[in-house]
Amino acid sequence: MIAIIDYDAGNLKSVEKALLRVGAEPVITRDAGVIAAADKVILPGVGAFGEAMEKLKSFDLIDPIYRVAEQGKPFLGICLGLQLLFEYSEEKEGCKGLSLLKGGIKRIPDAPGLKVPHMGWNSLKVKESATLFRNLPEEPYVYFVHSYYLQAEEEEIVAATTEYGVTVHASVEKGNIFACQFHPEKSGETGLTILKNFVEL
Numbered sequence: 739m740i741a742i743i744d745y746d747a748g749n750l751k752s753v754e755k756a757l758l759r760v761g762a763e764p765v766i767t768r769d770a771g772v773i774a775a776a777d778k779v780i781l782p783g784v785g786a787f788g789e790a791m792e793k794l795k796s797f798d799l800i801d802p803i804y805r806v807a808e809q810g811k812p813f814l815g816i817c818l819g820l821q822l823l824f825e826y827s828e829e830k831e832g833c834k835g836l837s838l839l840k841g842g843i844k845r846i847p848d849a850p851g852l853k854v855p856h857m858g859w860n861s862l863k864v865k866e867s868a869t870l871f872r873n874l875p876e877e878p879y880v881y882f883v884h885s886y887y888l889q890a891e892e893e894e895i896v897a898a899t900t901e902y903g904v905t906v907h908a909s910v911e912k913g914n915i916f917a918c919q920f921h922p923e924k925s926g927e928t929g930l931t932i933l934k935n936f937v938e939l
Contacts, residue, residue, distance in 0.1 A: 739763045739776050740937065741772055741775075741778075742764050742780045742782060743782070744767055744768045745794050745799055747785050747790050747819075749783065749921070750782055751766075754766055756923035757780075759930060762933075768797045768799060770802040773802045777812075778811060778936065779811060780815075780816065780819070782817065782923075783815075783816065784817055786830070787822065787830050794822070804838075807915060810914045812914050813915050815918070816918055817883070817918070820888060820909075820918060820919050823839050824836075824840070825837045825839075826842045827842065827843035828845050839890065839895065839917075840892055841891040841907075842888075843887065844887055845885060846884075846887055846904065846906075847903055852903045855885040856883070856884055856885070858881070859880065860908075861877040862878050862880060862899065862900050862920075863900070864876070864878065864898045864909075865898065869897075870911065870918070870932050871897065873935070874928060879928060880920040880921070880925040880929060881924045881925045881929070882900070883921065884919060887902070887904065887907070888906065895911060906919060918932070
């Protein structure tokens with residue numbers, strides 16, 4: 739069973755639907771007991787960093803997330819779910835993230851001809867050893883919707899990057915923690931392969 743953490747931050751149903759398509763058993767929940775009993779856990783999300791951290795606190799979901807990380811259970815952050823795993827975001831000054839990984843979330847800088855938010859398909863440059871990207875072409879195309887991007891402190895955890903005015907750390911992997919800035923659930927067959935790779939861990 740895969741627990742999809744529900745903290746009122748959108749895209750839950752599309753993640754659930756994609757997981758069902760790859761043969762997983764997803765459960766949307768904010769119940770700490772269900773999260774603890776799950777084989778794997780996903781933190782999805784769209785929206786604002788500060789508001790999301792407040793919701794995680796108000797639903798008492800922070801400790802269950804830390805426990806999953808400590809237990810070594812496979813954990814996947816998607817979009818805002820990736821950003822929350824890091825230490826801070828420029829979107830909300832003074833608001834700390836979960837700090838499970840080192841680094842911060844920066845605003846995509848304004849540049850001529852570059853639209854912010856970044857919405858659309860981009861190719862990824864993938865590290866050869868990246869677990870989530872097994873059985874995919876060399877530069878897979880995935881779907882992004884974001885105004886802020888990850889700058890991970892530890893270069894070695896970066897599994898994939900893309901270029902959008904700056905080098906975006908598009909996916910990270912460290913131990914049992916995986917995360918994607920893009921939306922695998924909206925990235926067609928490529929995204930389904932990524933989710934299948936996570937399900938099969």
